[in-house]
Amino acid sequence: MLKLLPYLLFIHIAESVTMQRLAPLIDLEIGGSVQLDCELRGNEIRWYKLVELDKPQLIRGDEYNRYKLSANNRTLTIEDPRKNSDEGDYSCSTSSTNTQSFRVRGKPEFATFKAADHIKDMDSFNVIQDDDLHLVCEVLLRAAFKDDEINFAWYRKFPNGDEEMLTNLNITNGEDSSVSYVSRKSIISLEDLKFTDRAQYICEASNGQIKANSTVNVRVKDKLAALWPFLGIVAEVVILCSVICIYEKRRGKAEFEEAVGKSVLKSPAHSK
Incomplete structure (x- = not known):
């Protein structure tokens, strides 16, 4: 039983210092500013931003005059948030290695x-x-x-x-x-x-x-929509040709009648 004691103590200590929390999702596009509140107990709170996988970047506050730390570093405020530069995973931690995570995301x-x-x-x-x-x-x-x-x-x-x-x-x-x-x-x-x-x-x-x-x-x-303009053009051509044919036919008839009339006037029966 005594040989198991160190292992039991190790398990107990490990459970007391690791706190896995579901990272809340923060909307970056709400306008104004984004505020993250650290709820951990303890002193020496530090904030990190995960720039690359397993490469957290320490936030010191007043960075680019937009990252503000207040209330003994328990509150991180991102002024004038920008999707490309401020979207990411953030976390706060204490000296006892407890951590709290946040996911700051813009709209899809x-x-x-x-x-x-x-x-x-x-x-x-x-x-x-x-x-x-x-x-x-x-x-x-x-x-x-x-x-x-x-x-x-x-x-x-x-x-x-x-x-x-x-x-x-x-x-x-x-x-x-x-x-x-x-x-x-x-x-x-x-x-x-x-x-x-x-x-x-x-x-x-x-x-x-x-x-x-x-x-x-x-x-x-309409599946025939492309056909209607063509049919319209064909109809216009047919109408135009019909008008020309009728006009030519009437003009030819008039010229024929006029020629017949002139020939009658010039005949010998009319000349006596």
């Missing part, structure tokens, strides 16, 4: 809407009736935040103002990654489009409680 950053099998980004699409359209909603994450969970939801708003959530359509998710960014995608497949599918399609992306949306207009055209 959208790329422009795309259609599958098309390279060009667009904010509206014109689709022929009965064709298919695959809309790609893409959110970009910096590589440091590649583990963040992004949830997607789709809505559409009709010209009359009605709005509905899309749950009965084919929706798939995908991911691409590069050195600096991770792309999360939600793809909605619209098949055999009808005139009733003409609407604003809204993709909503959420990072925890932080939400943002992107909108694209989808217009559905």
Whole structure:
């Protein structure tokens, strides 16, 4: 029993100094400033920002005149927060190695809407009736935040103002990654489009409680829409040709009658 005592003491001490807390998500885009309050007990509170994986950076306060420490370093205030430079993971710690973490995130950053099998980004699409359209909603994450969970939801708003959530359509998710960014995608497949599918399609992306949306207009055209101008031109040509033929026919008849009249006047019977 005595041999087990050091191990029991070690376990007890380890449990007393490690405090795993769920990092609250702080919206960086709320405007004004972002305030983080350290709830740990103890003195010598220090704040860190995780710049790279396993490389925390000590925050000394008054850094760039925007990071403010107050209340005995228990409160960190980020003045005029900026998405590119201030988004990240923060933590406060005490001399007893207790830590409390915070996740400061901006709203999801959208790329422009795309259609599958098309390279060009667009904010509206014109689709022929009965064709298919695959809309790609893409959110970009910096590589440091590649583990963040992004949830997607789709809505559409009709010209009359009605709005509905899309749950009965084919929706798939995908991911691409590069050195600096991770792309999360939600793809909605619209098949055999009808005139009733003409609407604003809204993709909503959420990072925890932080939400943002992107909108694209989808217009559905008649499958014969490209034919109508051609038929109109043909009709105009036919009408013009008919008018010319009628005019020429009438003019020829008038000239014939005039020629006949002149020949009658010159005949010997009329000359006596």
